Amino acid sequence: MSLGPRDMRRPSVLFLNRVYPPGRGATGRVLRDLARAFAKEGWHVTIITTGPKRGKERDGSIRVIRLKGSEKPGGLLGYSWVWMKIMFAALRLSKKHLVVTMTDPPMLVLVGNVVAKFKGSRHIHWCQDLYPDVLPALGFKLPGFVLSFFKSVSRRAIKSCDKVIVIGRCMARHLTYDDVDPKRITMIPNWPDFELVRPANANKKRDDKAVNGASHADEVIQNARPYKDLLKSGLKFKVLYAGNIGKAHPIDTILDAAETLNAEHPEIEFVFVGDGKRFDILSEERTRRGLENIRLLPYQPASRLRETMESGDVHLISMKEEAAGYLVPSKLYSALAVNRPCVFVGPEQSEAAKVIHDFGAGTIVPQGRADELAKAIVKYRMSGEDWFAAQSGSASAGEVFVPKDSIEAWMKRAWDVVEQDLGT
Numbered sequence: 001m002s003l004g005p006r007d008m009r010r011p012s013v014l015f016l017n018r019v020y021p022p023g024r025g026a027t028g029r030v031l032r033d034l035a036r037a038f039a040k041e042g043w044h045v046t047i048i049t050t051g052p053k054r055g056k057e058r059d060g061s062i063r064v065i066r067l068k069g070s071e072k073p074g075g076l077l078g079y080s081w082v083w084m085k086i087m088f089a090a091l092r093l094s095k096k097h098l099v100v101t102m103t104d105p106p107m108l109v110l111v112g113n114v115v116a117k118f119k120g121s122r123h124i125h126w127c128q129d130l131y132p133d134v135l136p137a138l139g140f141k142l143p144g145f146v147l148s149f150f151k152s153v154s155r156r157a158i159k160s161c162d163k164v165i166v167i168g169r170c171m172a173r174h175l176t177y178d179d180v181d182p183k184r185i186t187m188i189p190n191w192p193d194f195e196l197v198r199p200a201n202a203n204k205k206r207d208d209k210a211v212n213g214a215s216h217a218d219e220v221i222q223n224a225r226p227y228k229d230l231l232k233s234g235l236k237f238k239v240l241y242a243g244n245i246g247k248a249h250p251i252d253t254i255l256d257a258a259e260t261l262n263a264e265h266p267e268i269e270f271v272f273v274g275d276g277k278r279f280d281i282l283s284e285e286r287t288r289r290g291l292e293n294i295r296l297l298p299y300q301p302a303s304r305l306r307e308t309m310e311s312g313d314v315h316l317i318s319m320k321e322e323a324a325g326y327l328v329p330s331k332l333y334s335a336l337a338v339n340r341p342c343v344f345v346g347p348e349q350s351e352a353a354k355v356i357h358d359f360g361a362g363t364i365v366p367q368g369r370a371d372e373l374a375k376a377i378v379k380y381r382m383s384g385e386d387w388f389a390a391q392s393g394s395a396s397a398g399e400v401f402v403p404k405d406s407i408e409a410w411m412k413r414a415w416d417v418v419e420q421d422l423g424t
Contacts, residue, residue, distance in 0.1 A: 011418050012044035014093065014121075016086055016112060017102040018073075020049035020064065025244065026330035027104055027128050030190050035062050037407045038414070046096065048089050050082060065089060076140075079105040087111040095119040097418045106131040107150065113157040122417045124163045128190075130171055134326035138247045155180065162417045165410065168351030170325035186413055189351075190330050191403040192337035195305045236269040237381045239343075240312025243331045245276035249318045253345050255285050256370030261377065262293045268381055270316075273297045273308060309338040313387070314362075314380050319346035321367050328352060336361065336398040341390030343376050355401075360393035 015035060019028040031047070036059075039045045045062045050069030057064045067089055073079045082105050090099070090111065099121045101112030109125045116123035132150040135142060142150075155178050158164055164185045166172050172185050245251065254270070261268050270293055272282060279296070286294045300308045309315075315335035319327070324347035332352045335342045342362030344352050353364045363376040380387045 010042055010044055012096045013038055013098040014096040015047045015100045016108055018050050018082055018104040020047055034410055048086055090115045096121050097421055098122045100124045100126055102126050103129045103131055109157045113160055122162045125158055125161045127166045130326040137320045137323040163413050168328040170351050174325045188406050188409045189401055191406045192333040194403055195302055196337035237267055238312050239270045239314050239316050239377055241316040242273045244274055245278040248320050248323050250320055250367055251278050251282055253367050253370050253373055257373040258291050258294055259289055260374045262291050270294045274299055309334055312340055315340045315342050317344045321347045324350040333401050336394050336401055339391055339395040339398050341380055341394055359397040361397050362390045
């Protein structure tokens with residue numbers, strides 16, 4: 001929906017989030033994409049975020065206000081300080097039609113609640129992670145009464161929002177169980193990097209190849225190599241884990257499976273690209289266990305993103321069982337965008353597992369079942385039929401979870417919220 005004659009003034013939106021590019025996280029990336037979509041439709045867009053230096057800058061027509069803050073705040077006090085700085089900076093600004101809060105730092109919905117009420121603005125909470133519920137899964141040990149208090153405060157703030165955007169059906173269920181009005185909740189999945197989305201003429205090029213005797217399978221197999229092609233080439237079968245390895249992403253099951261396959265299938269290689277709190281542990285365990293089938297790489301530049309993601313024959317995703325319903329791994333959508341089979345090591349009742357199951361895009365393995373993980377990987381290594389079946393499901397899902405559709409759905413909800421406040 002774009003601005004038209006019925007609007008007497010341009011709407012304005014204020015985004016609040018600790019991370020905004022040039023960071024590497026998924027939340028910063030999707031915020032950048034959405035902010036640019038708002039600006040393209042004629043909104044005045046302001047973002048309050050943090051960085052190594054305080055200052056004001058421009059990202060095209062987007063105004064960015066950076067508050068000095070650590071890249072990795074230390075503990076509750078560090079995040080609380082960022083929380084307070086964002087709130088006071090927002091209160092100093094003129095009124096905005098819409099305030100959008102994300103979930104970094106945790107409980108930022110409370111800041112948005114205060115700012116929206118004080119300024120008379122509308123408020124949308126974009127729930128990337130469900131706080132404080134997810135804190136135990138992230139290793140934060142809080143007394144039960146403290147967790148209950150923060151949850152009660154958080155839910156009150158969420159209930160007062162004009163709209164709550166969640167990124168998974170499981171999140172929506174948790175909120176409705178806590179008496180948040182279902183009419184206020186909309187599920188809009190996150191999306192992959194634009195660099196991973198095939199251009200509009202990709203299907204035409206694929207059809208041209210088919211006419212000239214090259215099928216879609218031929219095109220795919222150039223980058224992903226099931227059993228028969230591997231025999232001919234002698235190349236490694238790559239199990240790719242790309243992205244952050246944090247506290248919500250266990251690695252023990254993966255390491256145990258890698259240890260099993262290190263001896264039995266040396267042609268299978270685990271490639272980890274990224275960083276995170278567990279990346280150093282992964283490196284130490286590789287050395288301690290003598291795992292020659294694990295390769296570690298730093299984050300790759302955006303220019304190599306698609307090449308990196310397509311280098312994996314199978315994509316690996318990990319999530320703690322107790323994090324189900326509280327977060328959705330963004331790695332899933334990247335894997336679907338490049339049409340690769342997914343092996344998800346995590347809870348069956350999570351959004352990631354449901355997407356993979358619905359589309360037949362791969363395999364779900366519970367945490368702690370290294371034997372099942374190893375068997376799943378070997379299945380895709382040995383069977384071209386199984387690999388192509390999962391690849392086909394991933395390709396179908398990749399056509400559904402695209403940036404354009406999610407962003408358009410987001411924009412529609414934003415217009416619905418502020419339209420009554422605009423002159424006609």
